[in-house]
Every structure is written in C-alpha cells, then in structure tokens.
Amino acid sequence: MESFGDILVGGANGLWWLYEAVISLALAVYGTVDVVLNPVMSTVLSVLNPIGNVLGDVVYGAMSVLPPAWGLVIISAITGVVMLFMFKFTSNQQAIVAAKDTIKANLLALKLYKDEIRVTFISQWQLMLGIARLQWHMFKPVVIVMLPMLVGLSQMGIRYQWRALHTGEEAYVHVYLDEPLAHEVSLEPGSGAEVEVSAMAGESDYAWRIRAREPGVHTLKFQVDSETIEKELVVGDGLERVSVERTGANWATQLFHPVEALLSSSSPVSRIEIKYPDRVSWIYGSDYWVLTFFVVSMLVALVLAPVFKVKF
Secondary structure, eight states: OHHHHHHHHHHHHHHHHHHHHHHHHHHHHHHHHHHHHHHHHHHHHHHHHHHHHHHHHHHHHHHTTSOHHHHHHHHHHHHHHHHHHHHHHHSOHHHHHHHHHHHHHHHHHHHHTTTOHHHHHHHHHHHHHHHHHHHHHHHHHHHHHHHHHHHHHHHHHHHHTBOOBOTTOEEEEEEEESSGGGSOEEEEOGGGEEEEEEEEEOSSEEEEEEEEOSSEEEEEEEEETTEEEEEEEEEOSSOOOOOOEEEOSOHHHHHHOOSSOOOOTTSSEEEEEEOOOBOOOTTTSTTHHHHHHHHHHHHHHHHHTTTTTOOO
C-alpha cells in the first residue's frame, strides 16, 4: 500500500511539474511575442481605437432605442454577415475547395482500401497534406479579419462587460505607480463624485473610495507631483460606454480599454483604474455577451454561407 501510495504521489508530482513547465513555457513564449508585437500593434491600435470609438458611438447611438439584448443580437448578426463577406473576398475559395476535395477523397480511399497497406500510407500522407493546405488557405483571411473583429469586440466590451456607476453608488479608484511612496498623489473629483475615503497607499498603488454624485461623463484629476493626469468617470443608468482603465502603450490593454488617450511613457503612472460594477444579464451581461455574440454571429455566418457561396 505504501508503494502504491508513493507511486500515486510521484505521479501527481510529475503531472504538477509538467503543468508548471507548460505554463512557464507559455508565459515565456507570450513574453517574447509581446516584446516583438507591442511596438507595431500599439501604434496600429493608437490609430484604430479612435476610429472604433467614433463608429461605436454612432452604431450604439442608433441602437439606443432598442433593448440592450436586441441591440446585441442585431449587431452580432450584422457582424456575422460582414465577416462572411470579408472571408470570401480575402481567401482563395478555389484552393479551399480543392483542399477539401483532397481530404474527402483520401478519407474515402482509407475506407475502401483499408486492407492495402501501400494505399493506406499514401492516403494518410495525402490526407495530412490536404489538411495542411486547408489550414494554410484559412490562415490569411483569419488574420485579416481578426484585427477589425478585435477592435469591434473591444467596443462591445466597454458597453456590455461593465456598467456606469449609479448616482449615489460607491467605487474604488486606483492609481498604479512603480514607486508609490516616492510620489505625492492627490485627487480632485470634480462635480461627478465626492471622495469618501482619502488616498490609501499600497505596494504598487494609491486607492480612493468615491461616491458618484450626478449622471454624465466627468473628469477625475490626479495631481502626481507636478503632473496633472485626467481619468474619465461615467455615471448613468443606460448603456453608456465605460472606460475602466487608462493605460500606457501596451497593445493588449489597449484592446480591452480603447477609450482614453494613452499615458505618457515618461509618467510615473502606469495605469489608472476605476472598479466599475459588472453588468448583470444572462444575455448581454458580463462575459455572457461574448457567448451571445459568437453564437449569433457564427449561426448567421453558417446559415448564409451557402446562400452567398462562401467556402470554409
């Protein structure tokens, strides 16, 4: 029994070691890719995000007469159609059809000639080549479609993932610095909020508790030494866009928080965050909106693909 227990413990330790090794490798790869991509993607998003903000305000302004759930479904369906056409005109449709025909033919050969070893090996090789060619021809349109789709998703996220503060509701505001205690930091909340708990210094940030006072888009002003830094605060009961963070030039955070101008690289502040509440709904609430979006957009694309003769 002890030997069996030792084997189980050893196996569990081995699996845990493997898990940690995979996570470490994934983080190392991500860190390398992030360093390479950030200068390019951050610059691209600095151009695309303001355009996305304007288009998002126009689209959601037009949808404001509808219930939020219906607006999300309509936008998801339209996105499915747009992505379908983008895929069609950026992909080699004939090559995709040829690759799929190769895959079907070799699957059939494997079934019909399963007793012929030579034919089986050739069919398996051709099958793998067909799958590789199909993936290659799918790669180009997916990459082209991915960036505008991510920008569109970020516009949806700032409306469906979080909601604005209600009048009288409390929230925490955090200013993150490399060395908090080395700087003097103060907050001027303006007319949109009042400070209930003054600055509390943490290991990497200063935090305030504020209470929303009146509806609208307001400006919080932070004095960091001699520098004044602003952060948008939104108070309301509708589907207002919400900027949770004002960030620096990092493409990943720029995707999630596209509204406000980037913090200067020379500023001691790395980011400013307001802890907005999650939006509650099984359809368009926090995290659920992503599921609704993908289900509706993919269903629309699959249903309309034969109509518009799109192959994928």
